[in-house]
Amino acid sequence: MKVRTIFGVVLALSAAAPASAAPVRRFALLLGNNRGGPETEPLRYAEADAKKVQAVLRELGGYQGQDVVLLAGAPADEALTALTALEARVAAAKAAGARTSLLIYYSGHAKVGDLLMGPSRLDMGLVREHLKRSAADIKIGIIDACESGALTRAKGGRRGPSFLYDTDDREATQGLILISSSSENESSQESDELGGSFFTHYLTSGLRGDADDSGDSRVTLGEVYEYTYHKTVAVTASTRSGVQHPTYSYDLAGQGDIVLTDLSKGQAGLLFGPELEGRYLVFDLGREQVAAEISKAAGEARSIALPAGEYAVKKRMQDHLRMVRLSLGEHGAVPVLESRMERVAFEDDYAKGPILRAELERRRRRLSLEAQVVYQGFLSGAARRELFPALPLFGATGRIGPMLGGAYLSLDLLFGSRRGLVLDLGALALSQDFFETQVAGSLMWRFGGSIVQFGVGPRLAALYMRRSFPFDPDLKTQDMLGLSPAGATELMFFVGPGGHVVLSAFGRAGLLLYSVDDNRALAYAEGGLTVGYRP
Amino acid sequence: MKWKLACVALAVPLAACNAPFSNDEILFxxxxPRGLRIEVPDEQGVQHQGLRVAQSDERTPARFYQDTLRSAQEANDGILSLLDMVDALVVLEPSVREDDKRVWGPLPASEAAELALVVTRVRTATVVQFTSTSTPAEADQYFEFYMAARPPGTGDDAWVVLFGGTSLPQTSNRQGTGVLAVDFDNFRRFDPTIDAAGLVYVAYDTRFEQTAIDLAIDVVRQGPFMAKAAWAYRDDGEGGGRFVYYLIEDLVPTTPAEEILGIAARWLPTGRGRADVVVTEGDVPTFYLASECWNDAFERVYLASSIPTPDFTPSGEVSACGPDLLSPQFPDD
Incomplete structure (x- = not known):
């Protein structure tokens, strides 16, 4: 509401103010860095977000190719060097008489006022100072990072009239505006479904047309900020990390709003007619990423500008998706028709980004069946001599997962036997045949990639042991059934085409509770190999 | 039974259906002792080994061999067969399972008696040597056992011990060493037809694939150790053996005085053997000595007698005994 009020005032003022402006030359430095150095988990989409912004600025924002500098994964000193060089070019353009704008966009980690760029840090205050000192007429800083509200705090700007650039005859607007994706103590979140951060996703969707509330085919800073703010707050309210509030500050002079994208510059696009209602995701099949999102009510038409390519539009229903494939040429708007959308099951969603696809693949419950060979030995020499001899076991292992909190459930069925062993009871020595059956279940949590994974987890085995004395007719066959808790580790390899062949080496340590002659917890160890197939 | 049926029906090895997985179960x-036997070769036994030599009608059966065989059979069928009572009980599940004790029974054995076998473990390090020729054995525990009987339906106070002793089981197939005493006076309380009396002591050692059994018969209960008869049996584990027995009895009816008979028999795996006999005391003022050799068909091939009689007329040459059996070994040797 606050945002709407402020920008509403700005727009109201701008409507009454005359302005005249020369054509603007626009410069942008776009920074994306997935890595934030020690103590941070790598991001998945920060660098992709910067590329999305680059695309929309070039296609719809009037930015010339050479004036947009994109640095993906660059350290702080490289970013500062690029900024300094870009400022020089801004100053040169300004000296040549052009009106100029400079936009700095950053997507990545941030903490305690610093942008974390790999192992290096860049002070947000320094970025702000660079923007303030820049010769550009319009300076925009957008930080999509955790705790990025540090950029906008203590700004001291005023609530002045909005500004426009070369859009009408009102007085050209000048000054600085800073936007952050979250407040000072909030996290900025990514979405696997969207293939990017929530904030940048809505920023670019809005710039592509979904924020064009006025329907004038131009998306202003006020429109896109308000759109991005509300979408981000609404969507992140239900996430595990909590709601995320974008913030802004400004120091502007002049009148008119700042137009960031002109949809008429896009030569192709999708047209969502009045009959459509709801939230639609537009997926760029060629780039394997979400290109835009449209949320609309029935009765209004909405268009978004997109480059030529293959797209899928999908709408999430309660228990399925509705999807349609569309091909965009170089020119013209293609309508999205409800009647052409088909029902698609969630698992058959063909519009997923590679990371999400990999993640879903990782989460996909899979069954494997493996042959197993294992050698079992009790740690106590007395236990081996008098009760349970060392034994090779053979059998099968079935695994299914992930399930139960990401764990894999394994079931082992093993058999082993040895003949002619000596049962050494000190004064009494006997020849025995020994047999063991083991039925075990384990829950293994796995870590690692798609080829090599390390697993660890608990195991519970039921052990049936039987010994007979073929050369001693006086003695009956003896047997016991015991429960054995154990811990297990495994190193798994998924090899071959599609990773269908499973190889693993494992080790286990367990206790067998023996309570016949006396009560003892006998420790044993097992090691072995498996080889099998995973469909 | 239902449990057993369930095991069979399931046909999976997931239920413990057999005896407990217990070393103590084996030790107890x-x-x-079970299966003690004095194995003197006989015609059948040697035939089984394929060594039987055709017997000619002109040959004379070896008299002392037959005495030896008969004495061994009497020991097997008499005293040692009593140990078969153990077999009858231990096929049952123990009725008492304690850390150091097992009890099998009571088992109704006849209208006159029910039986119980009690075995206790003594956790004391010891060195045992039960027969005169046993290799001493070190053990950190040994067992005491007794077979008891009582009239059916009576209380615990009615138990009397039939036999009991001390043992050290070792290796498979009933091997081990031990000593036991059989109380025939107690046996007669349940079976008056038994004509034996007093105590019989049996020491045995069946370790190392060899067997040594010493028996002392009709031992006087009090006073110095006296036996009316004694056996000592040794086999070499390869078919050869030695059996010595003494008998105190009125063998010469001239006067009621008792003579002492001693026979020392030894044989080779083929069955060929030699017996050396001594009779003294009583109506034999000096020694009567005799030696007999027999061939693989248990026919006399040599007889020497210090007092020739119609039954014991010297015959043959000592060389017919064969090189291993040329020298006499009288019981006192």
């Missing part, structure tokens, strides 16, 4: 089961 092995504690009481």
């Amino acid at each position: 089961l092995k504690a009481a």
Whole structure:
């Protein structure tokens, strides 16, 4: 509401103010860095977000190719060097008489006022100072990072009239505006479904047309900020990390709003007619990423500008998706028709980004069946001599997962036997045949990639042991059934085409509770190999 | 039975259906001696080895061999067969399972008696040597056992011990060493037809694939150790053996005085053997000595007698005994 009020005032003022402006030359430095150095988990989409912004600025924002500098994964000193060089070019353009704008966009980690760029840090205050000192007429800083509200705090700007650039005859607007994706103590979140951060996703969707509330085919800073703010707050309210509030500050002079994208510059696009209602995701099949999102009510038409390519539009229903494939040429708007959308099951969603696809693949419950060979030995020499001899076991292992909190459930069925062993009871020595059956279940949590994974987890085995004395007719066959808790580790390899062949080496340590002659917890160890197939 | 049926029906090895997985179960089961036998070769036994030599009608059966065989059979069928009572009990599940004790029974054995076998473990390090020729054995525990009987339906106070002793089980197939005493006076309380009396002591050692059995018969209960008869049996584990027995009895009816008879018999795996006999005391003022050799068909091939009689007329040459059996070994040797 606050945002709407402020920008509403700005727009109201701008409507009454005359302005005249020369054509603007626009410069942008776009920074994306997935890595934030020690103590941070790598991001998945920060660098992709910067590329999305680059695309929309070039296609719809009037930015010339050479004036947009994109640095993906660059350290702080490289970013500062690029900024300094870009400022020089801004100053040169300004000296040549052009009106100029400079936009700095950053997507990545941030903490305690610093942008974390790999192992290096860049002070947000320094970025702000660079923007303030820049010769550009319009300076925009957008930080999509955790705790990025540090950029906008203590700004001291005023609530002045909005500004426009070369859009009408009102007085050209000048000054600085800073936007952050979250407040000072909030996290900025990514979405696997969207293939990017929530904030940048809505920023670019809005710039592509979904924020064009006025329907004038131009998306202003006020429109896109308000759109991005509300979408981000609404969507992140239900996430595990909590709601995320974008913030802004400004120091502007002049009148008119700042137009960031002109949809008429896009030569192709999708047209969502009045009959459509709801939230639609537009997926760029060629780039394997979400290109835009449209949320609309029935009765209004909405268009978004997109480059030529293959797209899928999908709408999430309660228990399925509705999807349609569309091909965009170089020119013209293609309508999205409800009647052409088909029902698609969630698992058959063909519009997923590679990371999400990999993640879903990782989460996909899979069954494997493996042959197993294992050698079992009790740690106590007395236990081996008098009760349970060392034994090779053979059998099968079935695994299914992930399930139960990401764990894999394994079931082992093993058999082993040895003949002619000596049962050494000190004064009494006997020849025995020994047999063991083991039925075990384990829950293994796995870590690692798609080829090599390390697993660890608990195991519970039921052990049936039987010994007979073929050369001693006086003695009956003896047997016991015991429960054995154990811990297990495994190193798994998924090899071959599609990773269908499973190889693993494992080790286990367990206790067998023996309570016949006396009560003892006998420790044993097992090691072995498996080889099998995973469909 | 239902449990057993369930095991069979399931046909999976997931239920413990057999005896407990217990070393103690084995040790206690092995504690009481079983299957002791004096194995003197006979015609059938040697035939089984394929060594039988055709017997000619002109030959004379070896008299002392037959005495030896008969004495061994009497020991097997008499005293040692009593140990078969152990077999009858230990096929049952123990009625008492304690850390150091097992009890099998009571088992109704006849209208006159029910039986119980009690085995206790003594956790004391010891060195045992039960027969005169046993290799001493070190053990950190040994077992005591006794077979008891009582009239059916009576209380615990009615139990009397039929036989009991001490043992050290070792290796498989009923091997071990131990000593036991059989109380025939107590046996007669349940079976008056038994004509034996007093105590019989049996020491045995069946370790190392060899067998040594010493028996002392009709031992006087009090006073110095006296026996009316004694056996000592040794086999070499390869078919050869030695059997010595003494008998105190009125063998020469001239006067009621008792003579002492001693026979020392030894044989080779083929069955060929030699017996050396001594009779003294009573109506034999000096020694009567005799030696007999027999061939693989248990026919006399040599006889020497210090007092020739119609039954014991010297015959043959000592060389017919064969090189291993040329020298006499009288019981006192």
